Amino acid sequence: MKRLLSFILSLIIVFSLIGCSSKTSKTAENVDLSNWDAVLKASKGTTVTFYGWGGNELTNKWVDNYLAKAVKNNYDITLKRVPMNIDDILHKLLAEKQAGSKNGSIDIVWINGENFYNAKKANLLYGPFSESLPNFKEKVDTASPEVTYDFGFPVEGYEVPFGKAQFVMLYNSDKVSKTFNNTKELMDFVKSNQGKFTYPAPPDFTGSAFVRTIICNLVDPNKLSDIKADKAEVQKVIQPALDYLNELKPYLWNKGKSYPATIAQLDSMYSDGQLLASMTYNPYGTTSRIENGELPSGTKSLLLDKGTVGNTHFLAIAGNSQNKAGAMAVINQILSAEAQALKYDPKNWGDLPVISYDKLQTDEKKLFDNIKLGQDSIPQNIMLQQRIPELRAELVPIIEKLWLENVAKGD
Structure with missing residues (x-):
């Protein structure tokens, strides 16, 4: 997740320009957005723009090949996907608001964490709207902390869950005979295979998630739940993890003198055989990458016994959207059992579903039961049992800075 200093500074300016909230149930056409029949009627024949990250081919294909066709058939909506980085999206929202x-x-905006918090605080988003969506009320566990909070920030109905991700480790089973299931075994593995393991340098998203996973395996996550976002206080709590990473350092690739800058670099080194392990925040996305030769055929996934960090990604609606009704209809489709099951299938995306299996009808459950996960994958029920909710977003940059100062630049 990117943290945009320029955007945050711009918020100070925009506060003086904003005189009203987006809390309205009417569009310019005076449509009552709390009335679902009125929403569907107003959205018929319209175009909806979907702004979000476009860097994954499978994700793009799911939007273009499934979602666009589904909303056209079900609601007569034309969906236009606009690939754009979140920083550019936020600047665009802000510029139009100003x-x-x-x-x-x-x-529609694909948004998360601190970016959501800042956009909501600046009244750049429409809401609350989640309770107006039939599939949200009927199929989502609306009381789940992973639905009501986004990286520690209260959602309050201004965004709706889209899918889930969870950090997992990857290893080449053709070359590795003994794996690791906890931090002690990971240390033994790295020491026994010197130079064959490393991780991307934070603030790379996956590298940062690895560091947070190590923290949550060595430190009680509850100690970080209410801690003040103060560098000195955070360091006191996570010092055992910093010590662990420093002990690990001399046995890493290049003896820890440098780290891959991105997860793409790490995966390339892993695929080339320089490394025995890699990692990902998209656990079911590895199957298609193995099939297309991007990852070694012997790749398998594993979790640490105390769990790995996971988060929920969300969708919001722009406060000045021309088509709030259409946006709501599209998001409702995304929360259908059909959409979530197809998104869950590794052939299409491999994204963990956000709807609750227990709330589904028998025929809807079969959509998930019939999906075949790759031999590299960990069953969803085990994943969720060993899932650690993400730390508060405001702690992430502090942790990354502490890693840089105490591990990357440390002796």
């Missing part, structure tokens, strides 16, 4: 535009170009 210009006083009531007919913005953005409808």
Whole structure:
């Protein structure tokens, strides 16, 4: 997740320009968005723009090949996917808000954590709207902390869960005879295979998730749940993890003198045989990558016994969206059993579902039961049992800075 200093600074300016909240149930056409029949009627024949990350081919294909066709068939909505990085999306939202535009170009936004918090605080988002969506009320565990909070920030109905991700370790079973299931075994593995393991340098998202997973396996996560976002206080709590990473360091690739800058670099080194292990925050996305030769055929996944960090990704609606009704209809489709099951299938995406299996009808459950996960994958029920909710977003940059100062630059 990117933290945009320029965006945050811009918020200070925009507060003085915003005089009203997005809390309205009417569009410019005076549509009552709390009335689902009225929403469907208003959205018929319209176009909805979907702004979000476009860096994954499977994700893009799911939106273009399934979702766009589904909303066209079900609601007569034309879906336009606009690939854009979140920093550019936020600047666009802000610029249109500052210009006083009531007919913005953005409808749906794929957004998370601190970016969501800042956008919501600046009244750049429409809401609350989640309770107006039939599939949200009927199929989602609305009381789950992973639905009501986004990286520690209260959602309050201004965004709806889209899917789930969870950190897992990857290893080449053709070359590794003894794996690791906890931090002690990981240390033994790295020491026994010197130079064959490393991780991306934070703030790379996956590398940062690895560091947070190590922290949560060595430190009680509850100690970080309410801690003040103060560098000195955080360091006191996570010092055991920093010590562990420093002990690990001399046995890493290049003796820990440098780290891959991105997860793509790490995966390339792993695929080339330089490393015996890699990692990912998209656990079921590895199957297709193995099939297309991007990862070694012997790749398998594993979890640490105390769990790995996981988060929920969300969708929001722009406050000045021209088509809030259409946006709501599209998001409701995304929360259907069909959409979530297809997204769960590793052939299509491999994204963990956000709807509750227990709330589904028998025929809907079969959609998930019939999906075949790759031999590299860990069953979803085990994944969820060993899932650690993400730390508060405001702690992440502090942890990354502490890693840089105490591990990367340490002796």
